[in-house]
Amino acid sequence: MRDVAVRAGVSVKTVSNFFTGYPYMRPETRARIESAVAELGYRVNLSARRLRTRRTGMISLIVPELDQAYFAELAQEVIDAAAVHDLTVLVETTGGDRVRELAALTGDQRQLVDGAIVDPLALGPDDLPEPGAGLPLVVIGERQFEGLADHVLIADHEVARAAAEHLISIGRRRILVLGASGIATHTATLRREGVEAALAAAGLPADQELLREVPAWSRDAGAAATAAALDSGLAFDAVLGFNDALALGALYAVLRRGLPVPAHVAVMGIDDTADARFAHPDLTTMSPGRAQIARTAVDLLVARIADPAPESGFVSVVADHELIVRASTAPIA
Amino acid sequence: MRDVAVRAGVSVKTVSNFFTGYPYMRPETRARIESAVAELGYRVNLSARRLRTRRTGMISLIVPELDQAYFAELAQEVIDAAAVHDLTVLVETTGGDRVRELAALTGDQRQLVDGAIVDPLALGPDDLPEPGAGLPLVVIGERQFEGLADHVLIADHEVARAAAEHLISIGRRRILVLGASGIATHTATLRREGVEAALAAAGLPADQELLREVPAWSRDAGAAATAAALDSGLAFDAVLGFNDALALGALYAVLRRGLPVPAHVAVMGIDDTADARFAHPDLTTMSPGRAQIARTAVDLLVARIADPAPESGFVSVVADHELIVRASTAPIA
DNA sequence: TTGTAAGCGTTATCAA
C-alpha cells in the first residue's frame, strides 16, 4: 500500500481511504490512486485488514453433512444469499455430532467468521455460548433455542399436520410415519404431534405401531425401516417420511417389493429437494421454502453482526410452507 | 498473549513457542503456560498469525454447484480428507461460469487460502495463472491443464469405453449417449471417443443421431434430451449418461412414458452418486473412486503448498474406476 | 532454554 501511495503521490492513509470507500476525496486524487493501483497490480492484504478491523467478511454455515441433498441445496442457497452482502460462506459439516457442532461454534474456527448459521441436530439449549458474548448466531429449524438466538423456524407442527391431512384427504387411513422417534430432536416431536393432530381431527386412531424409529434421517434408514415394516406384516396404506430422504428410501423399499405406488402405498416426504422431483413416481412433499429460509437467515445474521446487543431481543421468523402434490400420492382413480 | 506471558512469568516469545510447538522448553515452563492459558481462556489470534506467517490453514474447493450430488459428495470427501491435515476447506461455487471460475482463482478470495482444488467446467488452459507464481493448484478431472498444474485425472476414455462395453455385453446395440456434445469440455470429447472405441471394437456402427447434445449435465437436461429422443421416434435400446444426473433424468423420462427399464431401455450413468443407488430400478454406473480422488487431490495440494517450485515438475495421478452393475442394466431373462 | 525488538500491512485517531 505504501508503494501505491508513493506512486500516486499521496499518503498511505489516503490509499486506505480509497479502498474503504471514504467519500471525501478529490476526483483527481482518486484517479491518481486508481492508476497507481492498476499499474502495480496491487490488492489489499485481507489478513492485515482483518487483524485491524476484527472483521473477516465470512460467515459459517454449520450443517450435519453435505451429501444429504437438503443440506447441499441449503448450502447453495446460503452461499448465494450471502454473496448479496459480500460475505463468503464457510461450510462446516459436523456429521450431526454434538461435540463437533459445539466445536464449530466455540473452537478456533470461530475466529474465522463474523457469525454463524447453524442447523443443529444434536445441540441442546445449554450448549449455546452466552448470547451476546458469543458469536452472532442464527439457528435454523430447531425452536428450542428461542430467546437465546435469532431463529428461522419451520412450522414443524403445521407442516406435518398438513402433510398428514393430505394423505387422509386421498383416503389413506394407516400412515407409516418415519422419523417420529429415535432421534430426540424437538423437530421430530413437533412433527409427530402434527400428525397426531391431523389423525385426531379426522377421527382416526393413532396407532403407535405406525411410528417407526430411524437411526438417521437418511434414505438408507428410510428404506430399512420400511422394509422392516413390510416384513412384519404391519398394515399401512401410506408412508410419511419426516424428510425427503426417508421418504425416498421408503419409496425404494416399497417399489423393490413390487408393490405399486401410490396404488398400494402412497408415499410423501418433507423438504422439497430436487431428488423428490425426479423420483418415479415423483414424490409429493412439503416445501419449507428453502430459498426464503436461506435469505432470511443471512439477513438476520447480517443484522445481528451489525448490532450484537442482546437487549434488543432475538427475532424469530417462521418460514412459509407449501404442499407440493405429485404422483406418489395421486388419488386412486 | 502478553497477558498469558505475564501470568506465567515468561516472555511473549516463550508463549508463542508454546503454541507453535517449539520443542525446547522446560516442562515446568510449559506447565506454567498451560495453566495461564486455561485460567485466561486464551486463544491465539488467527488473523495476527496469518498476517505474520502468510499462511491461512485453508484451501478452497472450486466446483460448479453444490446441489449436484456429485459435487456435494466430492465436497464432503475433500473436507474430510483436508481435516486430516488440519486444513479447513472453503467451498466456492461458480455455476460453471468461466468468469467466476477465474475469479475464484485470481480474485481476492485467493488470499484466503493456501491453495485450491478446482474441478473446472468452463476454464481453458490459457486461463491458468502462471504456474508457480500463482496459487498452488490441483485440477480434478480435466486433463487439458497437464504440465500447468498437478492433476487427479479420471480415465475418461477408459471409463466411457467400459460403460459402453457393459451395455454391449448385455446385448444392447443402439446406445443413446447423453453429454457427448453441447459442452465443450475435454471430458466430453474423451468419453465420446471411449464409447466410439467400444462400438467399433464390437463391430457396431456409431450413429451420430444417437449422440445427443445437452445444455448441462443435469437431471433436467437428461430428462429433456431423452424425452425429445423418444418423441422423435429415434430407436435405441440403451441410454448412457455421461454422469449420473443425466442418466437419472433419462430414467425418469423413460419410466414416465411407461416404458420398462431395463426391458425396453437399459440405463446407466457415470459417477456412482448415492442417488444412483436409490433409483428404481437402481442405476448401473461407473465409480470414479471419489474418496480416492479427494484424498489424492488434498495430498497433492499439501505437497505443492510445501514445495511450490514448478521445476520439480507437476504430477498427474489417474484415479481407479470400477463398474457398478445394478438393476437398470440387468440382462433380459 | 528464554528474552528483546522489529515488522507483517492495514485502519483509526487526531491534527492540519
Add this chain to the structure above:
DNA sequence: TTGATAACGCTTACAA
C-alpha cells in the same frame, strides 16, 4: 480533503 503515527497480536532473527 489529506497526512503522520500509533496500534492490531502475532512470529522471527538474533542475543543472551
